[in-house]
Amino acid sequence: MNRKIIFFLVALILWFLFTFNLNYDEIIVGIFVSLLSAFIFGGYFIEKPIKIFQIHRWFWLLVYIPIFAYKCIEANLDVALRVLHPGMPLKPGIIKIKTSLKTEIAKTFLANSITLTPGTMTCEIDGDTLYIHWIWIKEEEEEKAKKMIAQTFEKYLKRIFE
Amino acid sequence: MIFYYLGWISIIFGVIFNLLGALGLVKFPDLYNRMQASTKCVTIGTCGIMLGIFFIRGFNQMGIKALICALFILFTMPVAAHALSRGSLLFGTKLWHKSVIDKFGEDKKGYSQISKEDEAT
Amino acid sequence: MSILIITLSLAAFFSLYRALRGPSISDRAIAVDIMSILFCGITALMAFRYNLPYLLDLSITIAILAFIGTLALAKYLEGRHLDD
Structure with a gap:
């Protein structure tokens, strides 16, 4: 579970760097897509992701x-x-x-x-x-x-x- | 102002390295040497182009996208070259006939995979 | 700027020669991979010249497709299935 949360945060930051504006429809789509990809691919993330911080x-x-x-x-x-x-x-x-x-x-x-x-x-x-x-x-x-x-x-x- | 000239120097060196990498792809004698030359030169050349765009444009939409693209190429090109060379070693592609030593073939397959004098590679 | 784009196209022609001529499968695969990354560079230079940021999305997509194609062919050469 811990891995999936950190994967979600990394994906969301990457999304905001890509789109580079803060309209609220962009924010909604970004949260939805990062949530989906975190549920699917979060298990393949690095072990002990607390090392990032x-x-x-x-x-x-x-x-x-x-x-x-x-x-x-x-x-x-x-x-x-x-x-x-x-x-x-x-x-x-x-x-x-x-x-x-x-x-x-x-x-x-x-x-x-x-x-x-x-x-x-x-x-x-x-x-x-x-x-x-x-x-x-x-x-x-x-x-x-x-x-x-x-x-x-x-x-x-x-x-x-x- | 210094970043402007730094960006142009980076772009021009990147294009020259790309050309040399493609020339090495034509000139070198076997698969593994070709892979060495082309992977190194093309990776650093394209990263140079992207970093040059980032230096000139700065922190706006274009610069950030170029920086992400440079990081992506820097991480994935060596992985692709590694996977392809491992696959062709297991498949049985021969090394050049002037090669010196082949520890991989001796350990994994029991014989050395260096080709004979007149075989084409 | 046009000279830089023409130089990159010349490099793409060199790798196209290797892709047509190459004796083994892996030669062709690495030549096509290198050619895709060169097209990625050309797209980035055109985005820089005409000041269109969305062409850089295209160049990221080309890089991703080249990576996935090369990995799939490497797995095929190893003689394994694609899903491990």
Whole structure:
């Protein structure tokens, strides 16, 4: 029940951001639609949604965003250089690393961050093992590869989501 | 005023990254490399266009909609690429013949999925 | 502004080439996905040029449809049913 109420609030805020005016017919339709979607899809929402209202998690999210944006732009310049290079400098392969994150949403964010950063793409999540396609293999062992790819992200994501 | 120029720079870089991503989709040799180049470049390019519109228009109806669209693309494109690469690995699409290592095929299927020299990928 | 829209259309032609030529099913799927996101960008630029906010709704809808289509084809490739 707790989940459904918070889902309702999030959906209602999203509706008001979309329509962006406060006529009373818009308000009635918004409340009706968010109530309906909360009853249908509320069970699939994240576990323990009370974490949304804890302030320090939002602070670490604000710290995380500039680091992620810097890595992302670096990744794109790297891939753009590889596209424009005439000799196609590729040495691809699939490696695996282990993660120490527990909850589902933290693993999802870790996989998305890995996909958007330099030359790596998550192919499969199986329990706590991640299979990663790397465009230029530098290290084949698990521990060293983990230190190069996922160390910084894990440190912040653990503070945000757990 | 600075946000105006920042928005135009963001839009122009976004369009250039989109073009490079599509060029990588044509040029690279196998499915997984194509997916890397195109997913990264097109995601950050389209997000750049939307953020540029948000910087120029500010907090009105258009800017807020562009910001929501940027967040949506940023969350869903990596998920789609992940699901598609997992599906094609399980389906049996081969890797490029110059690939170095394939831990996924060794663990899940018992043999490595790297293709031979003269097979087309 | 017109130059930017023409450049994005050129990028869409590149991905259309991959969708027609591509050797496997997944190549075609990722090419169509990329082409949909490029159309989303074109729609946003046209909304910005003519100052029509409701065209951005259209671009969000294109993004959602591309995502759902790619997920459905990925599930089909895994050999599972669509409802799990």
